[in-house]
Amino acid sequence: DAGVIQSPRHEVTEMGQEVTLRCKPISGHDYLFWYRQTMMRGLELLIYFNNNVPIDDSGMPEDRFSAKMPNASFSTLKIQPSEPRDSAVYFCASSPTGTDTQYFGPGTRLTVL
């Protein structure tokens, strides 16, 4: 298996632009998690899905952030409009069950100018 795939690996955009991050989980994993990592706040859970359904989005910072999982093999995290404080590394992870090992993707490094 190729593992969790994220794209793009790097994204540089200007304030106010829409940003879409993509994730392909490991096949057969029922859970998908989105995290954000910054120096100031560390690694934060933003939202997670079970069988394509959002279960807990309490970590989503504000309405500018939205996440979808239209099918078992694809998820997106969208920021609209983006702000400089959104600059971070965004990780996607998947897991066969909710409490077992999570497999992380390589991350998307987002820079908002």
Add this chain to the structure above:
Amino acid sequence: SQQGEEDPQALSIQEGENATMNCSYKTSINNLQWYRQNSGRGLVHLILIRSNEREKHSGRLRVTLDTSKKSSSLLITASRAADTASYFCAPVSNDYKLSFGAGTTVTVRA
């Protein structure tokens, strides 16, 4: 959910020495996981220890869990330069959320 808190924040050791880091958490758990992150990379799962287990080994890694003290430790034996990384513990409650602490940054000197 709850957050694991790692101690120490940073650790510098000589190659071949052992490295020990600790994790504390606050409420009951389903399991506790340890992850490693090399600079600029994603997190890699190292080991999972369930709440009814007290000790677990994987290669040069040894993890202990004391649920009465709500603490865990990770021991890396015979460290190598490649072990230089940040290490995170993630206690997992039944709400499925992993909450990572700030991590322990380990530097292995040649």
